[in-house]
Structures are given as C-alpha cells and as structure tokens.
Amino acid sequence: MNKQLTCIECPMGCLIEVEVENGAVKSVKGNTCLRGKMYAENEVICPLRVVTSTVKTVSGKMVSVKTDKPVRKSEIFEVMKKINSLTLDRNVVIGDVILANIDRDANLVATQNYND
Ligand code: SF4
Numbered sequence: 436m437n438k439q440l441t442c443i444e445c446p447m448g449c450l451i452e453v454e455v456e457n458g459a460v461k462s463v464k465g466n467t468c469l470r471g472k473m474y475a476e477n478e479v480i481c482p483l484r485v486v487t488s489t490v491k492t493v494s495g496k497m498v499s500v501k502t503d504k505p506v507r508k509s510e511i512f513e514v515m516k517k518i519n520s521l522t523l524d525r526n527v528v529i530g531d532v533i534l535a536n537i538d539r540d541a542n543l544v545a546t547q548n549y550n551d
Pocket of ligand 1: 442443444445446447448449465466467468469470471472
C-alpha cells in the first residue's frame, strides 16, 4: 500500500510517497531531507503532533502552553483533558514545566510569562 503525504516539517512542503507493507515502512520517496523521511515514517506508523493550548490560572487569566515534544496523535484528546483540568496557581516564565510527562516523556511547558 502506498500513502502520499505532504511534509509539514518546513515550508517547502515536499510531497512524499511512503510504501507500507505488513504495517512496516518499506520505502520513502520524495523527501528532500532526513527530517522529511522521519516525519513520513512516523506519520504512517505513529503520527505525532505538538499540542498548543492555554491553561487557566487562579486569577482567571489564561497562559499559553505547548508540549515540549510531539505527542501521539491518538492521545491528543487525553492530553487536552489533562490541560483543561489544570489551574495554574504560581508564576511561570517561558519554558517552565507546568505538567511533567503529560504523554510519555513529553512535558507541558509555558510559552509565555505569567506573573500575577
Ligand atoms: S522533506 Fe525536508 S525539505 Fe521537504 S518539506 Fe520535509 S523537512 Fe522540508
């Protein structure tokens, strides 16, 4: 089975064709770089995405956050449930871990400073 993907790793948007046999990647064509090859392999076997969102604070303000690594696309709903259940009750600076291991080894980190 062949799958065609548009690589989203950089603005070039290379069209990549992945040949899959028995659930394993047999070949990858059309990528311009190794990053594209890795993206295509992951996208077919275990798609990953960085999650960006906001967390509420005790003051009512919202703080923007993201995962510091891509998480499994299949787990995004669970990740969003965890994010929505959080209430930040401390000051943070960009990069501070708000929730460790939100999905496997990916942490939820602040992408803005919050000082109330
Ligand atoms: S294959 Fe490489 S050059 Fe092409 S879009 Fe992906 S990251 Fe960019």
